[in-house]
Amino acid sequence: MSKSAPLPAGTEPAPRTELDTEPKRAYLTEDEVERLIKATGDRDRLMILMAYRHGLRVSELISLQWRQLDLDAGRVQVRRAKSGDGAIHPLGGREIRELRKLRRKQPVGTRFVFMTNRGCPMTRNGFFKILAKAGARCGIPDVHPHLLRHGCGFKLVNDGMDTLSLAAYLGHANVQNTIRYAKMSAIRFEGLWRD
Numbered sequence: 001m002s003k004s005a006p007l008p009a010g011t012e013p014a015p016r017t018e019l020d021t022e023p024k025r026a027y028l029t030e031d032e033v034e035r036l037i038k039a040t041g042d043r044d045r046l047m048i049l050m051a052y053r054h055g056l057r058v059s060e061l062i063s064l065q066w067r068q069l070d071l072d073a074g075r076v077q078v079r080r081a082k083s084g085d086g087a088i089h090p091l092g093g094r095e096i097r098e099l100r101k102l103r104r105k106q107p108v109g110t111r112f113v114f115m116t117n118r119g120c121p122m123t124r125n126g127f128f129k130i131l132a133k134a135g136a137r138c139g140i141p142d143v144h145p146h147l148l149r150h151g152c153g154f155k156l157v158n159d160g161m162d163t164l165s166l167a168a169y170l171g172h173a174n175v176q177n178t179i180r181y182a183k184m185s186a187i188r189f190e191g192l193w194r195d
Contacts, residue, residue: 024142025147026147026154027153028150036048036134036135036143037134039137040130040134042098042102043102046095046099047130048130048148049094049098052148052152053089053092054078054089055148055153055171056149057080057146058127059081060079060081061122061127062121062122063079064076064114065111065112065113066103066112069113071099074090074093075088075089075091076089076091078171080171084170085173086171087169087171128144131144131145150181153166153180153181157181157182163178163179
C-alpha cells in the first residue's frame with residue numbers, strides 16, 4: 001500500500017469520483033486568513049477579518065449595519081440568517097480601529113457598513129470576487145466566503161471552545177449543525193499521556 005502525501009491545511013478527504021483529483025477544501029486556517037487579509041485593501045481586509053472572527057455568512061456580512069455596532073463598548077450585534085440565533089459578540093481592537101477608519105471615509109448617514117466604490121451596499125457576488133482575487137494573489141485556490149465561517153468554527157474548537165458555546169457563537173439553533181467542527185487538530189491531544 002502506497003503512502004499518500006498529507007493533506008494541505010484546511011482540507012479534508014471528500015468522497016472521490018472519477019472527476020475529482022484533489023480533496024475539497026473545508027475551511028481556511030488562521031494563517032491563510034491573514035494571507036488573504038494582507039492581499040487586499042482596507043475595506044476588503046476588514047470584511048474578511050469580520051467574516052472570519054464572527055463566523056458570518058456572506059449575507060450576514062453584507063447586511064451588517066452601523067446601528068448593530070457599538071464601537072465604544074466594543075460590541076457587534078450579530079443577526080443570523082437561516083433562522084439562526086443572534087448574539088452579541090465582542091469586537092477586537094484591530095476590528096474597532098478598522099471600523100472607525102472606514103466610518104470616517106463614508107458619508108454621514110451611511111446605513112450599511114460595507115459599501116461598494118459606487119456607494120451601494122456590497123453584494124454577495126462582490127464579496128465572492130474580492131475573496132477570489134485575494135486568494136489568487138496569495139496562492140490560495142478555491143476560496144469562497146463560507147470557508148471563513150468554517151475556519152472560525154474549527155479554530156474555536158481547537159482553541160478549546162466547547163460545542164454548546166460554539167453553537168451559540170455561530171448561531172446554530174440545532175447543536176447538531178456544530179458537530180462538524182469536533183474534528184480537532186491532533187495537536188490538542190499532545191501531552192495527555194506522559195511516559
